[in-house]
Amino acid sequence: MTAAPELELARACPYRPNAQHVRVRDAARPVRMRLPSGMPVWAVAGHRGIRAVLADDRFSADRQRQGFPFAVDGQPGAFRRTMISMDGAEHRAARSAVAGEFTVRRVRQLRPRIDRIVHECLDALLAGPKPADLVRALALPVPSRVICEQLGVPYSDHDFFQTRSTTMLLRTATAPQRLRAIDELLAALETLIAEKEAAPSEDLLGRQIRKGREDGEYRRTALVRMAFLLLVAGHETTANMISLGALNLAERPLLAAALRADPARAPLLVEELLRRFTIAEFIPTRVATEDVHLDGERIAAGEVVVLLCNAADHDPAVFPGPRRGARDHLAFGHGPHQCLGQQLARTELEIVYTALATRLPGLRAAVPARRLRFKTDAEIYGIHEFPVTW
Ligand code: HEM
Numbered sequence: 001m002t003a004a005p006e007l008e009l010a011r012a013c014p015y016r017p018n019a020q021h022v023r024v025r026d027a028a029r030p031v032r033m034r035l036p037s038g039m040p041v042w043a044v045a046g047h048r049g050i051r052a053v054l055a056d057d058r059f060s061a062d063r064q065r066q067g068f069p070f071a072v073d074g075q076p077g078a079f080r081r082t083m084i085s086m087d088g089a090e091h092r093a094a095r096s097a098v099a100g101e102f103t104v105r106r107v108r109q110l111r112p113r114i115d116r117i118v119h120e121c122l123d124a125l126l127a128g129p130k131p132a133d134l135v136r137a138l139a140l141p142v143p144s145r146v147i148c149e150q151l152g153v154p155y156s157d158h159d160f161f162q163t164r165s166t167t168m169l170l171r172t173a174t175a176p177q178r179l180r181a182i183d184e185l186l187a188a189l190e191t192l193i194a195e196k197e198a199a200p201s202e203d204l205l206g207r208q209i210r211k212g213r214e215d216g217e218y219r220r221t222a223l224v225r226m227a228f229l230l231l232v233a234g235h236e237t238t239a240n241m242i243s244l245g246a247l248n249l250a251e252r253p254l255l256a257a258a259l260r261a262d263p264a265r266a267p268l269l270v271e272e273l274l275r276r277f278t279i280a281e282f283i284p285t286r287v288a289t290e291d292v293h294l295d296g297e298r299i300a301a302g303e304v305v306v307l308l309c310n311a312a313d314h315d316p317a318v319f320p321g322p323r324r325g326a327r328d329h330l331a332f333g334h335g336p337h338q339c340l341g342q343q344l345a346r347t348e349l350e351i352v353y354t355a356l357a358t359r360l361p362g363l364r365a366a367v368p369a370r371r372l373r374f375k376t377d378a379e380i381y382g383i384h385e386f387p388v389t390w
Contacts, residue, residue, distance in 0.1 A: 007033040007306065009039055009171070010376035014244060015276060021045050021311035027294040030305070033201075042299055045308035047330070048286075048316045052147055053305055054335035056377040057288035060087050061337055081222060082229040084337060091336060097211075097338065098226060101150070101204050107343040112151070114348055117145045118355050126359070131366035134386040139242035140235070143348055147234035150344075151227055152203025153192060160188065163230045169379045182228075185286075189227045192378040193220055204230075230341075237280060238345045240375065240382025242352050244277050247386060248354055249370075250363045266350040273349070275319065275329035278310040279381040284333040309333075 002101050011018045026029045026043035033043045033109040053059050069375040080081050083094040084178065118138075125137040147162055148155050152183055167181040193205060197220070200206035205227060213217030249256045285306050292299045300303060313319065319326065332339035339345070356363060364373070366387040373384040 002018070004032040004034045007035055009036065009043065009282070010163050011310065011374075011381065014184060014247070014381070016069055017278075017308070017311040021308040022314070023310055025311040030297040030299060035306075040178050041304040041306045042297070043306050044294070045311040046295070047312040047315055049328060050307045051314050051334045052294065052346060053286055053307060054284055054333060054334075054337070057088060057291065058290050058292050059305065060351065061085060061091075061284075061286060062087055062287050065287050079138050081190075083223045083231060083340075084233070087235060087318070092224075093355045094226070095261070095336075095340065098204070098208065099231075100341050101207075102344060104343050108147070109349050110344070111347060111351070112366055113147055113149065116144075118142055118292075119347075119359075122355055128147055131387040131389045134246050134388045135239070135243050136385075138352070139239045139246070139386070141346075142242060142352060143178065143235040143238035144345070146348060147231060150204050150234075151230060152196065152201050153189075153231065154207045154226075157188065159218060161185065162235070165236055168304070171379065172377045182285065185228055185231070188223060189224045189231070190220070193223055193227065208273060233339075234341055234344070236380055238348050240279050240380055241274065241349055243383045243386045244279070244381075245349060245353050246356055246363070246388070247271060247365065247369070247383065249353065250365050250388065253390060256357040256361065256363065259354060262337065263354045263358075266354045267346070268325060269353060270346055270349045271327060271329070273353075274331035274346075275313045275326075278313045278329065278331045280331070280333075280379075281308065281310040282306065282379060284309065284330075284337065298373055360388075362390045363388060364390065 003234075006021075008018050008020045020124045022045075024033075024043045028046055030044050031051070032040065034040050043200040044053060061084065086094055121141050125132055125134075128137070140162060141158070144156055146160050147153075150156055150162070153161065164181040164185045168178045168185075169254045170178075171180075193209075196205050197209055200209040203221065208216060208223055208226070212223070249259075255269070259269060260366055286305065288299045288301050288303050288305065290301045307330075313329045313331065319329070330341045332345075372386060375382040375384060
């Protein structure tokens with residue numbers, strides 16, 4: 001019997017899925033592969049097949065399960081008891097406890113504040129020297145400041161949180177480095193939340209403490225872990241979409257001009273770029289809890305299914321030209337775990353892309369795109385540094 005091929009984790013081009021993943025997609029059934037670690041997995045790359053897995057409660061998202069790969073390698077305790085790792089009723093309860101903080105209405109209220117943060121970052125960028133690194137000046141601080149303010153984490157600690165969360169998502173970091181980053185993050189959040197217990201503040205964490213106490217269900221450990229998940233999920237992802245979107249605007253001046261002329265185009269552009277980049281492509285991985293038949297294959301209980309979302313989001317049969325901007329892409333996942341922060345992310349991206357097109361009309365990369373360091377070494381795709389001029 002021939003050995004299963006190794007699944008390639010990197011993409012060669014920001015705009016196109018890995019060619020191997022496209023072949024898996026075209027096979028139109030789950031394909032046996034192995035991870036670079038040697039672990040056998042099923043790879044699924046069809047849009048319909050991925051949605052079927054993500055909506056099926058016979059597949060578990062529990063990252064504590066033996067052998068659950070990727071973002072949790074070497075991070076056994078990190079996601080324990082956070083909603084992203086829970087199944088069924090336990091997941092529903094954890095998600096609904098905080099879902100009210102991320103509704104369309106709630107995010108609309110945050111809009112003026114997000115707008116101010118974006119323009120403050122751009123003021124500083126424009127006042128500084130050229131070329132400048134757009135990642136440091138804009139892509140990282142915007143979502144980081146937004147989520148810190150929302151949670152009630154002092155922004156003065158943002159560098160601390162930023163460096164730790166980047167380390168925990170780097171494939172090149174060793175397991176001890178990742179674990180240390182996680183432990184430091186959890187310890188800092190524990191201290192902060194203990195302080196807030198004495199005088200609950202008017203922010204997400206303060207509200208969770210008050211609500212938890214009213215319901216008689218407050219547990220500090222659970223809140224520390226929730227804060228950890230929101231902090232990490234809330235800025236790494238959006239930051240990468242900001243830098244990739246800025247690259248796109250810099251490479252397509254006509255697109256930037258169209259957005260400048262008509263900012264109402266922003267939501268469509270955001271949706272299109274979310275789909276084209278599908279940056280969190282390996283995050284929605286699942287383990288079968290019982291035998292499941294999918295497109296002619298039997299996935300046995302205990303087997304891991306890796307969902308190649310970027311290849312699915314580039315399927316011309318699903319996303320032909322006229323359907324561009326459709327919201328049924330997989331950039332935010334699908335099913336019960338579909339991204340809780342998606343309205344917040346969309347709003348941040350709309351504001352940032354419009355502000356870039358308007359305030360930096362001459363935006364361009366200061367180095368050729370082939371010299372940029374793309375995050376082929378991280379769980380979430382993006383650019384490490386993006387030197388720009390204008
Ligand atoms: C879940 C992507 C921004 C919070 C997810 C999932 C994906 C994703 C693919 C599904 C994971 C799974 O099925 O296992 C993204 C992308 C973002 C983004 C591409 C930015 C462009 C945010 C923001 C927040 C956030 C701003 C907010 C604070 C979460 C949370 C979950 C999640 C809490 C877990 C939901 C659950 O398990 O029910 N995200 N995300 N994300 N995201 Fe996001």
